[in-house]
Amino acid sequence: MEKRRRIGAYGVVRDGQGQVLLVSGSSAPTPRWHLPGGGLDHAEDPRAAVIREFQEETGFDVEVVGVRDVSADLIEFPQLGVLQHHDRLVFDVKIVGGALTPEEGELAGWIVPEDVELVPFAARVLLGEDLGNEINQRSRPFDDPAEPANRVRRFAAYGLITDPDGRVLLSQIARGYPGEGRWHLPGGGTDFGEQPTEAVVREVFEETGQQAEVGELLDVSFFHNPAAMGPEGVPMDWFSVRSVFRGSVSSPTSATVTEEAGGSTAASGWFAPAEVAALTITDLTRRAMRRL
Structure with a gap:
């Protein structure tokens, strides 16, 4: 099957009575419900994306109040011959205006999640249930336009x-x-089918030789450089959505780069917070260090 990737942002809002605002693209007798949200446009802030999608799908204006979850799942589209890796960002939001107005041809409403059929992604987020990969019978083309050759979108x-x-x-x-x-936080792009937490463990070992345990999700941000220069000297429109997790190494050793020569890491090391202040660090690292 052809492999494709997509990044989406979704929101969770409750009414205080056990109900969650959910949407469905089907008016069948037993619709399947999911969280309001959808795909990011190129260079779009994920928080702006969930606000935009929420308004389009429910009619409500919302404000992002927290980061809830980051995960990946696989969706099979048999009729299209496509296997899609979907990186999903989930935010907690609150309603600040508007009125319930479903998108044309779709449904939206306040639902008790336990009372309806949820798509696997929503069931995992809301109920903690793992229903496995989703099979989607959609036969129409994807809405996402093809990316220009020099455009990079990375999670x-x-x-x-x-x-x-x-x-x-x-x-x-x-x-x-x-x-x-x-100097940068160890990490990097996730592989196809890989969960973000799995990617952190892999990247930490490749870049530093350390065996890390990954904890809570700390932050989600994005980076856009429309004139980035790649290692081959070819300009690219670079857009990266970045998740940051807290992690620990209980038995540290001397940090050593284990990835193949010619990779993106030149060196690695352990530093006391005071030593980090004297280094030339990336904005992502500076933002994360404020958490310590």
């Missing part, structure tokens, strides 16, 4: 990793890569 996961002494684990970006020479 990445990083770790704010500490050891029992409070040191922070960082990696230095290699020459020829965007941000070269700066």
Whole structure:
């Protein structure tokens, strides 16, 4: 099957009586319900995307009040011959205006999640149920336009990793890569079918040689550089959505880059917070360090 990737942002809002605002694209006798939200436009802030999608699908104006979840799932489209990896960002939101107005041809309403059929993604977020991969019988083409050759859209996961002494684990970006020479949180782009937390464990080992345990989700942000220069010297329109998790290494060793030569990491090391202040670091690292 052809492999495709998509990044979406979704919102959760409750009415205080056990009901969640849900939407459905079907008016069948037994519709399947999901969270309001949808795909990000290129270079779009995920928080702006969930606000836009919420208004389009429910008629409500919302404000993002927190980050709830980041995950990935696979959706099979047999009639299209497509297997889609869908990175999903879930935010807690509150209603600040508007009125319930479903999108034309769709449904929206306040629903008790336990009383209806939910798509697998919504069941996992709202009920903690793992229903496996979704099979979608859609036969019409995807709404997402094809990406230009020089456009890169990436979903990445990083770790704010500490050891029992409070040191922070960082990696230095290699020459020829965007941000070269700066110290960065270990992490990087997720592989097809890989969960963000799995990507953090893999990337931490590749960049530093450490075995990390991943904890809570700390933040979600995005980065857009329409004139980034890749390692081959080819300009690219670079858009990255970035999730940051807290993590720890209980038995630290000397940090060593284990990935193949020519990769994006030049060096790695453990640093006391005071030492980090003297380094040239990325904006993502600076933002995460405020959590310590």
